[in-house]
Amino acid sequence: MSVVVVGSGAAGLSAALAAAVAGAEVTVLEAAPELGGTTASSGGAVWVPGHHLAEDDGSAAAYCRAHLAPNPLVDVFLRHGPRAVGFVERHTPARWRVMRYPDSYPDGRDDRNLEVEPVALDGVEGVRGPAHYRSVITNDEFDRYRPHLGGRLPDGLLDGREDHRTMGEGLVVGLVRGCLAAGVRLRTGVRVTGLRRAGREVVGVEHGEDWTPGAVVLATGGFEHDAALVAAGHGQPVLPLSAPECRGDGLRLAASAGAWIGTTGWSWRWPATEVDGEPVMLFAERSLPGSLWVDRTGRRFVDESAHNALLAFDVVDPATGGPAHRPAWAVVDADFAARYGVAGSRDVPAFVVTADTPEALAEAIGVDPAVLRATVERFTGFAETGVDADFGRGATPYDRFNGDRDTPHPVLGPVRTPPFHAVPLGVGVVGTKGGPRTDERARVLDWAGEPVPGLFAAGNAAAAVLGPGTPSNGASIGVALVFGVLAGEAAAG
Numbered sequence: 221m222s223v224v225v226v227g228s229g230a231a232g233l234s235a236a237l238a239a240a241v242a243g244a245e246v247t248v249l250e251a252a253p254e255l256g257g258t259t260a261s262s263g264g265a266v267w268v269p270g271h272h273l274a275e276d277d278g279s280a281a282a283y284c285r286a287h288l289a290p291n292p293l294v295d296v297f298l299r300h301g302p303r304a305v306g307f308v309e310r311h312t313p314a315r316w317r318v319m320r321y322p323d324s325y326p327d328g329r330d331d332r333n334l335e336v337e338p339v340a341l342d343g344v345e346g347v348r349g350p351a352h353y354r355s356v357i358t359n360d361e362f363d364r365y366r367p368h369l370g371g372r373l374p375d376g377l378l379d380g381r382e383d384h385r386t387m388g389e390g391l392v393v394g395l396v397r398g399c400l401a402a403g404v405r406l407r408t409g410v411r412v413t414g415l416r417r418a419g420r421e422v423v424g425v426e427h428g429e430d431w432t433p434g435a436v437v438l439a440t441g442g443f444e445h446d447a448a449l450v451a452a453g454h455g456q457p458v459l460p461l462s463a464p465e466c467r468g469d470g471l472r473l474a475a476s477a478g479a480w481i482g483t484t485g486w487s488w489r490w491p492a493t494e495v496d497g498e499p500v501m502l503f504a505e506r507s508l509p510g511s512l513w514v515d516r517t518g519r520r521f522v523d524e525s526a527h528n529a530l531l532a533f534d535v536v537d538p539a540t541g542g543p544a545h546r547p548a549w550a551v552v553d554a555d556f557a558a559r560y561g562v563a564g565s566r567d568v569p570a571f572v573v574t575a576d577t578p579e580a581l582a583e584a585i586g587v588d589p590a591v592l593r594a595t596v597e598r599f600t601g602f603a604e605t606g607v608d609a610d611f612g613r614g615a616t617p618y619d620r621f622n623g624d625r626d627t628p629h630p631v632l633g634p635v636r637t638p639p640f641h642a643v644p645l646g647v648g649v650v651g652t653k654g655g656p657r658t659d660e661r662a663r664v665l666d667w668a669g670e671p672v673p674g675l676f677a678a679g680n681a682a683a684a685v686l687g688p689g690t691p692s693n694g695a696s697i698g699v700a701l702v703f704g705v706l707a708g709e710a711a712a713g
Contacts, residue, residue: 222434229257231679238708265694314394442652443468453484470681484654492648509633
């Protein structure tokens with residue numbers, strides 16, 4: 221049996237590995253010049269409740285029922301998750317460690333996320349990584365020493381890690397090594413342009429003037445880099461934060477085979493802004509004390525530190541039919557800028573709006589000066605008492621975990637020292653969640669709900685499993701890994 225996997229992130233590589241272990245001849249085709257997709261430049265957290273490194277108290281199913289849209293595939297994810305992460309340890313050099321990161325909601329846990337121990341490259345080349353650094357410390361080490369807040373890594377911590385990788389890059393290196401050992405053929409720079417079919421059955425993929433035969437697993441990521449698909453699916457602009465190859469190839473290929481497309485309006489989100497035309501994630505303005513968000517009315521509208529805060533941008537104004545809370549800005553003061561920087565820079569960038577008073581800042585961004593002044597003063601009052609009476613910011617373990625624990629209130633701080641700054645807020649998208657609907661074996665379904673023979677999908681190339689929100693930090697890669705394994709096994713027959 222031959223299997224062709226399109227894409228080489230967590231979903232694609234886990235599918236390729238599973239298919240190869242099951243006895244198939246496997247080829248991975250990656251459009252980019254490097255392997256790893258968005259996974260390789262991510263933090264690499266993998267959310268899999270019930271994994272073997274933490275005792276399962278049976279709460280995962282209740283947690284998912286409480287916070288996720290009803291979907292029978294949630295149960296499939298919970299049932300096969302522990303097996304999938306065990307499969308990775310058995311067939312790759314990657315070894316898991318518990319990542320102490322709270323789930324998004326207060327009734328969650330802080331031990332459901334996994335990350336890899338440092339993985340030796342062992343000759344592996346051509347893996348994508350973060351744009352400006354190599355991943356050499358783990359998420360837990362990053363949290364313990366907090367270099368982004370001026371912390372210092374202890375002497376000797378990195379000894380012997382010159383040829384090791386961590387986080388998402390490390391996960392991809394581990395999966396690549398496992399795939400190579402299992403005989404998987406990995407090809408980069410090959411963009412798939414069509415499916416080869418025999419009647420209803422998909423029997424291969426076309427690329428350029430050539431084609432590769434086999435059952436097909438679509439693992440191309442989302443479509444956030446395709447403006448037309450975003451406009452049709454989301455209805456509002458987004459700032460793509462993923463690999464540039466996430467342009468909807470999988471969605472279009474599946475649609476060409478008659479797939480049932482769903483959940484195109486959902487995405488994995490993070491606040492972002494544009495710096496010199498490039499999307500930049502906003503970390504400090506989301507979680508650190510001394511920042512607040514306001515919308516076009518000059519009022520706050522959400523717990524800024526909540527993992528799912530950006531779902532507020534989907535709220536519709538009944539009077540206009542447009543977004544109720546856009547445009548929006550993150551407002552900070554001089555003390556915040558000096559301590560944490562602004563928009564990812566230690567110096568305030570030129571595009572950031574700056575003024576000496578809240579009223580002048582309001583005039584500059586086009587909101588009511590009296591309203592913005594009142595909003596800032598009310599928020600500063602909350603910072604002094606440590607209780608956000610409007611939105612409960614700082615009340616959950618997730619909020620506090622991502623704050624500055626060296627301050628009186630990790631996510632609440634006063635905003636009163638001029639000058640004041642306003643950073644335009646956009647919907648940053650790490651990956652869209654729309655694509656072909658799939659079944660419990662990751663088989664692509666047609667509009668009648670029947671499997672399309674020979675076609676499978678996993679990760680962000682498939683319709684969402686966990687709903688519009690995010691239950692925990694590593695949910696995206698967790699779903700990709702689990703359904704990648706299921707897709708590979710099914711594709712191999």
